[in-house]
Amino acid sequence: MLWPFGSTWRPVRQRSRDTVDLRWLSARTWTRRWYPQGIDVGEWRGRRTLAVSWFRQELSGEHLASRVTLIDLARSRHLDILLAVIDDDGELQPARIHAGGLAWFGDRLFAAATGRGIWEFDLSDIREVQGARAHRLAGARRRGGRGTALIAVRTRVHPIPLRCSYIGRVFDDRGTPLPRVLIGEHRTDESGRIGEFSIAEHVDDGFTEVNRFTPGIKRMQGAVRRGDHHFVSQSDRLHPGTLWSGRRDALTPDPVRLPVGCEDLALDLEAGLLWSLGEHPWRRVVRGIPLSRLGIASGTGDGAPSRRT
Template sequence: MGHMLWPFGTTWRPVRQRHRGTVDLRWLSARTWTRRWYPQGVDLGEWQGRRTLAVSWFRQKLDGTHLASRVAFVDLERSRHLDVLLAIDEDGMLQPAPIHAGGLAWFGDRLFVAATGRGIWEFDLSAIRRVRGAEARRVAGLSGRGVRASALVAVRTRVHPIDLRCSYLGRVFDADGTPLRRVLIGEYVTADSGRIAEYTIPETDEGRFEEQERFSPGLPRMQGAVRWGERHFVSQSDRMHPGALWTGRRDALERDRVPLPVGCEDLALDLDAKLLWSLGEHPWHRVVRGIPFRALGIDS
């Protein structure tokens, strides 16, 4: 991933807390309450050999106009983080990636991001670059001169067409914990007709996402899905109330007694730390939460 190192002297630092048995990351900054940036997707990976949590955000005007998207890479041991803006290359000029970034799946140097209604977008983490001045402000969605002197940017390498709305995206693991080259892709709809499908991811630049199976759990407002063996995990938001976690075989999901954060979004499995990660998007309720497997009745 190049020669970038932790930290970057930022005060925008997530703080790790224990709260009723969960591991909570909260932002000691305007990120806690801002209505301009909203967190969405989450996944686990390695950055320079360190266990790292990736959290996607989108930037908007207060009227809802999309401005930019980024991924915050959080060093889980040190709670330091690095922001990487997502960009597209239009005839040699970088522009902000116009996507909600509702889900992430991180495979080595390949970061797959849900692009609602427009498939899955792939970004190359091995080619992250630093841009400066007007280019940095443009990719960050800042108008005018602004204050941003420089920014790290990951550029889109491919668009993968998917026959679903692509609201969220989650990883798949075998029953023994082996990560598979598969993802779950699902649709957020307010009715109970949302679908989730499992795909293999392409191994080559020319490869395509190949659908394996799809199902409709009959749940409105689904926000994230992951699979470990036969056990599926699906998050369901409920406006300003705590979210619900549904677990079990795909044709027999049951609501878990453990609540998810208010405004819950994407899910990620952390088999090393035995945590299920989720996050809450709403201002003042914003948290990235790891729920221990033992609280979910999982013996691992």
């Protein structure tokens, strides 16, 4: 079994003057079957790790499966974990969701299941499957095979009174992570809403809505918050994305552009980065933007963030 980061595939880590870029070195760069969507930062087996979610689809648009790629930020090694559900007959089935955003809290991984709430997966109970079952859970049509796959199983569906296109984490003004998330809606008009929810410590308890607002931004793809400062990503088809920044009632576009086909956002305060990613074939990149470029003091526990001029 590949454990914990045994894959020989790795993305190239490119550190330019302005950003930290990870680019795919395989068919992931151009495939039209798997699309990257969500992103967050956590810890896996004692190592700082970036999680990227993908959904698999037929060319017709039918969703077939989803997975999470864990990337060791120090070594750029990766590990794929398929997302699975248990059906009424006790059989494992692929999680056929868009996985448009991720929020990672210890062993609890939350994925946005567009129009179907927030799905929770248990990272403490990673299982190994082989052969035909592995191919089926990956959404492959072929029968048989000798492949091996790791899977995380859904533990709960959290109903949310929003479309649940994406989910992002919340930090206080000192950079301390809070048991809260922002959950928002991708809409082609300006009606998309963002709600802030607290997460109960006990797994059997659900989310509690704290507040809700409508930024008036089309095609929102992700949102995170530190203190009173919000970041919201906005896609623009085959053009670079726009990063909206500021208080929730006074968001303004930042001069720093996001990747083409931008998706979710994740705050990495330890590294002083805001992560995003692009989904379009041949333009796919996982990009870390230094918070200093955004005029925001980075780090944790260092007092309130300051806006630099």
